[in-house]
Amino acid sequence: MSVKKPLILVTNDDGITAPGIRALIEVMKTLGEVIVVAPDSPQSGMGHAITINDTIYCDPVKLKKNVAHKEYSCSGTPADCVKIGKQEILPRTPDLCVSGINHGSNSSINVIYSGTMSAAVEAGVEGIPAIGFSLLDYSLDADFEPCKRFIKTIAQHVLKNGMAPGVVLNVNIPKLSEKEIKGIKICRQAKARWVEDFDKRQNPQGRDYYWLTGKFVNEDKGEDTDEWALENGYISVVPIQFDLTAHHYINELNSWEL
Template identity: 85%
Template structure:
């Protein structure tokens, strides 16, 4: 009996034509049957937004016959792409959802703003093992080739071992050559934040507008964090859970007086 290839859903937040997703598709086609459902335009920083006040479109994209996979371009957010893929496009539940490869970091605090990771989290809520991949290079001419070996290793492990219910993987890859990368390091999310500023400007019509800027501040000196791993030449892998309950605070919270 011929073993059925795993069905892999590929999505992202940089848009279906972004170089990162094109490279991820190429890698995933060596591992399984690929269906792509991705935004028709960049959706970076959208987090877990979904479309509820507008029409949602999802159109087939013509690919070369030799490509042997299907693609759909969606007018919505990364989370929308996963939802519509599962409910309307795929004939069966995918064995894996991969999101990326993002142009830029999604390590540490960036994970909560990330459309890339929100697509992975959305898949996770549907019981689909999921991985978000990001390369620490924002350039549209970024070289994704050095990430290939590491993406394959991580993906093969997830396909072989699965992931616990409620957990997805956040993978960040340093901007290095393959030889410069020291390997893969399982980490925790570093405690860090952005010191944000708004650059106030005035347009030609005299109306004020604002441009968000900021500085990333890593408060965490631990050598078991994603930031440490990336700074020291490792691919970071952080298991992320989407249960946001602060379990450690429940006992203390129960001592408060909530009665009149």
């Protein structure tokens, strides 16, 4: 009796032609049957946005000759891609959803802005084990080879062990050679933030416009955080949840006797 291969949904936020998703597809093809549903253009920083005031198109594409897996280019957001992939494209609920490999960090506070991680979270909402992968290299020609072995290992463990309901993995990988990566650390999200500013300018017609600028500030000195792991040569794995309830504060609010 033949064993059914795992069905793996691959998506991202950098767009279906981005080198990062190409690398992720190659890794996932060694683990199961791959179907790709990804944005037709870059969607970085979209967070968990969904399309409600426009139509969504999702068309089959063939970006390479002689490939066995199916790919679909979607006009929507990363979260849209997961929704439409599960509801309309895939023949059954996937065994795993992987998002990425993102060009750039999604550690600490970046997770709430990330389209990459929102796609993974959307899969989690749908009850699908999910992982978001990010490499700390924003370059279009980033080298994804050093992280492929680690990505495969993490994905294999999720396929074998599953994930707790409501939990997905946020995986960030330092920009290092394979030999320089010290290993994988399970971490918590660092308490860090962006100190932001707006660069105000004027266009030739005299209308004001703004560019968002800022610097990243890590206020967390703990050695159990994703930022510490990345700065010290480790891959960080943070389990995140989409239940945003501050459970520890419920008793405090009850004391207000509202």
